Amino acid sequence: MTHPHVLIVDDDPALLQALPxxxxxxMSELMVDTADxxxxxxDRIAAQDYNAIVTDIKMxxxxxxxxxxxxxxxxxxxxxxxITGHGERALAVKALRRGACDFVQKPIxxxxxxxxxxxxxxxxxxSRQVKQQQLALERRADELERTVEERTHExxxxxxxxxxxxxxxxxxxxxxxxxxxxxRQLADSxxxxxxxxxxxxxxxxxxxxxxxxxxxxxxPFIAIDCAAIPNTLIESEIFGQFQLAEGGSLxxxxxxxxxxxxxxxxxRALQERQVQALGSTTSVPVxxxxxxASSVPLEREVQAGRFQQDVYDRLKEVVITLPPLRERxxxxxxxxxxxxxxxxxFGRPCREISEPAARVLLHHSWPGNVRELRNVMRRATxxxxxxxxxxxxxxxxxxxxxxxxxxxxxxxxxxxxITEAAAADAERQAIRQALQASKGNKTEAARRLRTDYKTxxxxxxxxxxxxxxxxxxxxx
Numbered sequence: 001m002t003h004p005h006v007l008i009v010d011d012d013p014a015l016l017q018a019l020p021x022x023x024x025x026x027m028s029e030l031m032v033d034t035a036d037x038x039x040x041x042x043d044r045i046a047a048q049d050y051n052a053i054v055t056d057i058k059m060x061x062x063x064x065x066x067x068x069x070x071x072x073x074x075x076x077x078x079x080x081x082x083i084t085g086h087g088e089r090a091l092a093v094k095a096l097r098r099g100a101c102d103f104v105q106k107p108i109x110x111x112x113x114x115x116x117x118x119x120x121x122x123x124x125x126x127s128r129q130v131k132q133q134q135l136a137l138e139r140r141a142d143e144l145e146r147t148v149e150e151r152t153h154e155x156x157x158x159x160x161x162x163x164x165x166x167x168x169x170x171x172x173x174x175x176x177x178x179x180x181x182x183x184r185q186l187a188d189s190x191x192x193x194x195x196x197x198x199x200x201x202x203x204x205x206x207x208x209x210x211x212x213x214x215x216x217x218x219x220p221f222i223a224i225d226c227a228a229i230p231n232t233l234i235e236s237e238i239f240g241q242f243q244l245a246e247g248g249s250l251x252x253x254x255x256x257x258x259x260x261x262x263x264x265x266x267x268r269a270l271q272e273r274q275v276q277a278l279g280s281t282t283s284v285p286v287x288x289x290x291x292x293a294s295s296v297p298l299e300r301e302v303q304a305g306r307f308q309q310d311v312y313d314r315l316k317e318v319v320i321t322l323p324p325l326r327e328r329x330x331x332x333x334x335x336x337x338x339x340x341x342x343x344x345x346f347g348r349p350c351r352e353i354s355e356p357a358a359r360v361l362l363h364h365s366w367p368g369n370v371r372e373l374r375n376v377m378r379r380a381t382x383x384x385x386x387x388x389x390x391x392x393x394x395x396x397x398x399x400x401x402x403x404x405x406x407x408x409x410x411x412x413x414x415x416x417x418i419t420e421a422a423a424a425d426a427e428r429q430a431i432r433q434a435l436q437a438s439k440g441n442k443t444e445a446a447r448r449l450r451t452d453y454k455t456x457x458x459x460x461x462x463x464x465x466x467x468x469x470x471x472x473x474x475x476x
Contacts, residue, residue, distance in 0.1 A: 197322030
């Protein structure tokens with residue numbers, strides 16, 4: 001512990017000798033400095049932070065009051081004792097009002113003086129300790145604030161990744177690395193983009209990623225599922241959404257379903273950047289980036305006469321082709337990501353996928369691609385208790401195939417699972433037959449199946465059926 005250190009200021013040499021001796025007799029660890037003038041005292045104060053200062057009031061040159069003012073300015077936390085003459089009570093009161101901690105009268109009572117000085121030193125020590133604690137708390141608060149800012153920034157960056165459509169496209173797959181690189185390269189360009197890939201491969205995710213990485217990110221992103229809109233309404237729907245997407249991006253999913261007459265008007269809107277509402281004679285300028293998607297190759301549709309060549313040329317300034325899930329090498333990586341997502345959403349502590357379950361996932365053909373995989377893993381997460389096993393994936397075709405290949409001794413699927421699978425197969429076959437009979441016309445297929453258009457559209461997506469494959473060339 002540091003020994004207390006005091007300064008005595010007086011122009012009387014006898015007092016400067018007697019007081020330190022008296023203090024050291026009573027306070028052996030006390031360190032005492034002396035100064036015979038206010039000017040000398042200020043030099044010492046500049047070099048040393050004292051625990052207390054004792055000064056006479058009446059001194060030649062700068063008096064004790066002027067010195068007190070300097071001490072208060074330079075060392076505001078240092079207590080100062082003032083020495084006054086006998087009976088000079090007015091000076092003592094003045095000293096207290098100007099900031100002195102106490103006063104002592106001449107002739108000085110040594111014991112009383114020591115008691116006053118001890119109290120002043122204790123006050124200073126406590127004041128220093130409080131100040132050090134405050135500084136430590138302030139430093140700690142600053143550190144915590146910096147830590148919070150850093151963590152907030154990290155969480156913000158992580159949240160951007162979580163919320164970004166790129167989250168589900170970033171995977172240890174060479175095919176997807178190429179897709180992500182294309183997205184980043186073209187995001188800020190004005191070029192129209194055509195995204196091709198089977199149903200469920202993530203075409204809308206690509207479109208949203210392009211939008212979010214572009215300068216249009218703060219403007220609307222409008223998605224239109226052209227396959228879900230009856231032919232009689234599709235034209236008014238598309239051109240109405242153009243204006244809603246002003247300044248942003250318009251995503252035309254399954255653009256192959258746009259009728260040929262509407263394709264001509266769409267081409268004019270893309271080229272002239274103007275749209276004309278149905279029944280209106282006035283064209284309205286629009287600033288919209290168009291991203292189109294198709295689950296069937298548009299070039300094949302052009303060759304078959306079902307899609308206009310000039311519209312195709314206008315849309316395919318950049319073409320991004322998404323591989324089907326069965327051709328990708330990151331199925332288990334995606335499955336684990338979907339499990340983690342579902343675990344947080346459902347509050348289910350699923351931690352891993354067992355090896356038998358992993359083999360089921362790797363052997364499945366995935367006709368519904370990534371969408372099907374996500375739905376399967378969400379269901380499995382809800383059913384599992386910690387580890388996802390093969391039985392939690394029992395509705396997959398490959399699971400049933402594995403069960404058959406495992407021999408008669410193996411435990412097969414339950415009666416309920418067999419019934420559910422058979423019903424799903426029957427529904428899928430009925431939809432395929434209706435689409436075949438209606439040559440891919442979903443409105444007619446819905447009529448044949450005695451259901452509404454929207455329900456049929458959802459079922460087609462659920463079963464991963466490509467309605468475009470049932471459309472025949474109108475010329476034939």
